[in-house]
Amino acid sequence: MDKPVSRTDALFALLAGLAGVAGSFAAAGYTRQFVVAPIDALVVRLTPGPIVAFMIENVGDQGHLLHIALSFGIAGALFGGAAIVGIVAARRVAKPTTGPALGGVLAGVLAWTVAAGTTAEPVLAVAAGVPVAVLTGVGAAPGADPGHDPSRRRAITSTASVLGFLGVAGIFGRRQSDSAVGSASADVVPSPAVQERLRQADGRELDIAGEDVPGLVSEIRNFYGVDINEFDPEVPADTWSMSITGEVGEDVEVTYDELTGMPIEHRFVTLRCVGERLNGRKLDTAVWTGTPIKPLLDAADPDGECGCVMLRAEDGYFVQFPVEALEDGLLAWRMNGQPLPKSHGHPVRVLVPGHWGETNVKWLTEIELLDEEMDGYWEKRGWHGTGPVNTVAKLWDTTQLDDGRVEVAGHAYAGTRGIDRVEVSLDDGDTWLDADLSEPLPGDDVWRQWRYVFDPDGVEAVTVRAVDGEGTVQTGEAADPFPSGATGWVTQPIDP
Numbered sequence: 030m031d032k033p034v035s036r037t038d039a040l041f042a043l044l045a046g047l048a049g050v051a052g053s054f055a056a057a058g059y060t061r062q063f064v065v066a067p068i069d070a071l072v073v074r075l076t077p078g079p080i081v082a083f084m085i086e087n088v089g090d091q092g093h094l095l096h097i098a099l100s101f102g103i104a105g106a107l108f109g110g111a112a113i114v115g116i117v118a119a120r121r122v123a124k125p126t127t128g129p130a131l132g133g134v135l136a137g138v139l140a141w142t143v144a145a146g147t148t149a150e151p152v153l154a155v156a157a158g159v160p161v162a163v164l165t166g167v168g169a170a171p172g173a174d175p176g177h178d179p180s181r182r183r184a185i186t187s188t189a190s191v192l193g194f195l196g197v198a199g200i201f202g203r204r205q206s207d208s209a210v211g212s213a214s215a216d217v218v219p220s221p222a223v224q225e226r227l228r229q230a231d232g233r234e235l236d237i238a239g240e241d242v243p244g245l246v247s248e249i250r251n252f253y254g255v256d257i258n259e260f261d262p263e264v265p266a267d268t269w270s271m272s273i274t275g276e277v278g279e280d281v282e283v284t285y286d287e288l289t290g291m292p293i294e295h296r297f298v299t300l301r302c303v304g305e306r307l308n309g310r311k312l313d314t315a316v317w318t319g320t321p322i323k324p325l326l327d328a329a330d331p332d333g334e335c336g337c338v339m340l341r342a343e344d345g346y347f348v349q350f351p352v353e354a355l356e357d358g359l360l361a362w363r364m365n366g367q368p369l370p371k372s373h374g375h376p377v378r379v380l381v382p383g384h385w386g387e388t389n390v391k392w393l394t395e396i397e398l399l400d401e402e403m404d405g406y407w408e409k410r411g412w413h414g415t416g417p418v419n420t421v422a423k424l425w426d427t428t429q430l431d432d433g434r435v436e437v438a439g440h441a442y443a444g445t446r447g448i449d450r451v452e453v454s455l456d457d458g459d460t461w462l463d464a465d466l467s468e469p470l471p472g473d474d475v476w477r478q479w480r481y482v483f484d485p486d487g488v489e490a491v492t493v494r495a496v497d498g499e500g501t502v503q504t505g506e507a508a509d510p511f512p513s514g515a516t517g518w519v520t521q522p523i524d525p
């Protein structure tokens with residue numbers, strides 16, 4: 030015991046760290062009550078904008094693994110640190126039995142404080158504190174068997190126990206995750222009105238041979254997801270309410286029951302994320318059920334000087350844009366006839382026609398009318414993603430047909446400008462040919478499918494571009510997603 034902290038002590042701290050995180054997971058599951066969740070939220074919010082933009086553009090969808098790994102590490106280190114404090118304190122007491130017991134209790138209380146303090150869940154925090162306390166006590170106890178290397182034997186048994194504990198905690202934790210709000214709800218039968226729209230979309234789909242082009246309505250499980258949370262907010266519908274505040278004649282507050290009692294609309298609406306690559310897949314469409322936002326706004330009687338509004342959400346997200354854009358919006362609580370899934374904003378989200386995904390606030394809590402423009406969450410980080418979407422034609426599938434010809438297909442989207450036509454070039458942009466286009470679906474903000482079949486002889490690449498409903502051709506000038514959304518034409522090489 031020359032060094033204040035020996036290698037065995039460090040091993041026990043590591044085990045305590047693992048066991049504390051596992052204990053918290055066993056009690057809370059992969060939810061916001063899990064000790065890693067608030068730490069991760071903090072890590073995400075503190076990461077500088079340029080790093081976030083770099084990750085979105087270059088690491089893509091797996092980027093979240095980096096911050097979640099860091100957050101697991103921080104949580105483990107905090108519990109491990111508590112164990113070290115306990116072990117050192119136990120040595121100070123220098124009584125063979127009471128020392129380790131006191132050290133264990135001290136470490137347990139510290140670990141409990143960390144878990145309760147970060148998650149605000151004192152009851153669930155016990156599940157992190159107890160394993161840390163036990164491992165600290167064992168780690169601090171002097172050896173009982175003089176014939177063997179006592180600390181080594183204890184270390185081996187403890188490691189084995191912790192591994193076993195991790196397994197059990199994993200099972201319990203998974204069960205907790207599944208029962209979190211929304212995710213456990215079974216499919217419901219969509220209302221007849223929604224079913225009719227789903228059939229309508231089905232009927233207007235092009236006959237595309239390739240498998241990689243989704244239908245005109247995306248399946249919920251395939252619908253892209255983008256938000257600032259590793260752990261989605263859990264907001265029960267019966268406790269939800271939303272307020273319209275700030276520069277208004279009258280504050281308005283609505284509960285879920287009041288909202289869903291208002292006039293109902295079912296709309297086809299397409300969403301697209303400003304952060305996606307030119308030919309990326311953060312573009313999807315659903316049938317959304319909700320109520321128009323306009324009557325609620327009118328009731329609040331906005332009189333702010335900037336004509337702008339800040340939307341806020343349960344996860345701390347906020348975004349600011351013109352009230353005018355919001356006036357055509359929908360407050361939605363169903364997606365393809367299902368209750369809005371947790372990951373898409375349960376119980377209520379906003380849909381703003383034709384604007385980038387980031388204005389479509391999930392887990393909405395507040396609409397604040399402003400006097401002066403302010404940056405939203407992403408704008409603070411350098412993005413310009415609150416305006417209308419860029420026009421894009423995606424080339425998501427290239428398929429060799431049985432007769433030797435080649436089919437290219439995808440979706441085209443231009444927000445509320447609509448899609449007038451999609452053009453394909455087989456000669457590097459010299460000449461353009463009209464692609465087949467799916468019949469438009471009703472609504473102001475819906476994508477269309479396109480398809481083109483050609484003889485690949487002598488063709489090296491296919492380029493595609495859309496022309497919007499105002500007659501404007503999708504710009505051929507290439508730009509990265511950051512900060513204003515990708516531009517350019519999608520080109521795919523054709524294998525000879």
Ligand SMILES: Nc1nc2c(c(=O)[nH]1)N[C@H]1C(S)=C(S)[C@@H](COP(=O)(O)O)O[C@H]1N2
Pocket residue numbers: 252253254255256257258300301302303342343344346372373374385386387388389390391392393
């Ligand atoms: N509360 C909240 N709403 C949010 C976000 C968020 O991080 N928090 N992300 C926005 C972004 S950037 C996009 S692209 C869309 C994506 O919606 P989806 O996940 O339902 O596809 O949600 C928007 N709404």
Ligand SMILES: [Mo]
Pocket residue numbers: 255301302303304385386387
């Ligand atoms: Mo986005």
